[in-house]
Amino acid sequence: MDVFDKFFKQFAWKFPKGYPDMNNDQDVFLLESLIQGLGVDFKFDQLLFEVEDSSVKKNTEQAIDFVIKNTSKGFKKQSDSQRLGNPEKVSPEEVQQIFKEIFKVKDITVHGPRSGPNPSGKFDMYEFETEEFGPVRIILSGGANAGEKYEQDFVTKAKAAAGDSNEFLPADLKTLYDALGIDNSKLKESDIDFTGAKDTKRSLSIDGPKPIGPTISDMDIKYGNETYHISLKNKQGSGIYSGANIPWIYEKDGEIIYDSSKFDPSSGNGLIFSIFNIDSNKVTKGLNNYVNGTGNVESWEKGKIDTQKFKNLLASSLGYGYYYVREKGKGDVKVIPLLTAEDALDAVGDIKDVSIKYPDKNSKQVTIKVDTDSPTFGPSQYVVAIRNTAGKIVPLALRISKVK
Numbered sequence: 256m257d258v259f260d261k262f263f264k265q266f267a268w269k270f271p272k273g274y275p276d277m278n279n280d281q282d283v284f285l286l287e288s289l290i291q292g293l294g295v296d297f298k299f300d301q302l303l304f305e306v307e308d309s310s311v312k313k314n315t316e317q318a319i320d321f322v323i324k325n326t327s328k329g330f331k332k333q334s335d336s337q338r339l340g341n342p343e344k345v346s347p348e349e350v351q352q353i354f355k356e357i358f359k360v361k362d363i364t365v366h367g368p369r370s371g372p373n374p375s376g377k378f379d380m381y382e383f384e385t386e387e388f389g390p391v392r393i394i395l396s397g398g399a400n401a402g403e404k405y406e407q408d409f410v411t412k413a414k415a416a417a418g419d420s421n422e423f424l425p426a427d428l429k430t431l432y433d434a435l436g437i438d439n440s441k442l443k444e445s446d447i448d449f450t451g452a453k454d455t456k457r458s459l460s461i462d463g464p465k466p467i468g469p470t471i472s473d474m475d476i477k478y479g480n481e482t483y484h485i486s487l488k489n490k491q492g493s494g495i496y497s498g499a500n501i502p503w504i505y506e507k508d509g510e511i512i513y514d515s516s517k518f519d520p521s522s523g524n525g526l527i528f529s530i531f532n533i534d535s536n537k538v539t540k541g542l543n544n545y546v547n548g549t550g551n552v553e554s555w556e557k558g559k560i561d562t563q564k565f566k567n568l569l570a571s572s573l574g575y576g577y578y579y580v581r582e583k584g585k586g587d588v589k590v591i592p593l594l595t596a597e598d599a600l601d602a603v604g605d606i607k608d609v610s611i612k613y614p615d616k617n618s619k620q621v622t623i624k625v626d627t628d629s630p631t632f633g634p635s636q637y638v639v640a641i642r643n644t645a646g647k648i649v650p651l652a653l654r655i656s657k658v659k
Contacts, residue, residue, distance in 0.1 A: 288509030318391040341397040358385045405489035406473045410449040417442040427588045434590035448475040463567040464599035468576030484577035498524040500650035513539040532559040541614025558609030570599040604629030
């Protein structure tokens with residue numbers, strides 16, 4: 256019996272299948288921990304998340320350089336040599352056309368997140384064969400998602416319809432222009448600008464809402480002496496805030512630990528942890544239980560929250576100085592004026608209930624549900640989710656979404 260047989264015979268009971276499933280993040284994490292426990296500095300990251308064929312990887316690096324040199328779409332190199340940055344959010348259809356033209360290829364295979372050879376949990380991979388470089392696999396990061404495509408299509412439709420009578424407009428444009436008091440027959444295509452490609456990231460603040468119309472706008476309409484800032488959201492467009500990775504909870508020597516010296520309660524994710532009184536020790540314990548498959552299953556418990564700070568935080572994410580336009584059904588929208596600080600606070604409404612669930616042996620996520628009653632949106636719910644977004648355990652990231 257060789258050393259591997261002895262190793263797996265000793266530790267097979269720790270794995271649900273009796274052996275480590277390399278497609279299961281928990282199994283991989285446990286296997287790494289066991290090997291590291293033997294004094295071996297070992298990680299599967301490169302084995303699992305990089306393209307196996309080194310020649311394809313080299314081809315891809317060269318192909319990405321070629322794309323950047325031969326297009327004017329603002330593509331950028333990324334730290335991952337397989338990724339092509341797309342800060343201008345060129346649509347997937349146009350990206351494929353660009354690849355076909357500059358590489359003179361006919362067929363492109365698109366692998367969605369975590370499918371085929373694509374290691375990305377978020378972005379598509381474009382695989383095709385080139386005469387000059389051979390087979391390549393390019394991950395397009397930062398491209399237009401479904402929400403951004405909705406924005407682009409809406410603005411394209413508005414530009415195409417400029418100058419028509421309001422009565423002949425599609426229902427969504429007619430609803431918007433009726434709410435704004437715009438006579439579309441007086442609009443020219445040049446009066447309508449797509450502004451959604453710019454960086455709209457903004458910091459949350461417990462000081463409450465600020466005027467952010469030009470920042471949040473996806474579509475600007477110049478009409479008379481006014482410029483109307485429009486924020487467009489499709490039915491799934493609920494993201495409010497995505498924070499950076501959480502630095503005070505991390506893995507060391509196969510164990511998830513909480514380092515209180517890295518916790519800053521005054522800003523960013525630390526501020527949100529403070530507002531919700533999130534117990535980092537319970538988070539850490541739950542993640543270790545998930546890794547080891549031990550402990551109890553956590554239940555929902557009443558959350559302790561600084562309601563006024565959280566209301567101000569949400570209102571600051573909304574801001575004011577624009578019209579919030581949300582898809583409510585196929586071909587129609589709801590138009591909500593968020594023109595003043597009071598409008599933003601009313602949109603949040605009153606916080607009615609807060610509940611929290613910590614990680615456990617079956618879950619690696621912290622989830623907080625916040626129910627509100629809004630004069631603007633009616634009964635609403637916000638979710639704070641804290642988890643790793645790449646299928647691993649750590650680092651954790653924090654996201655706030657409006658789900659109802």
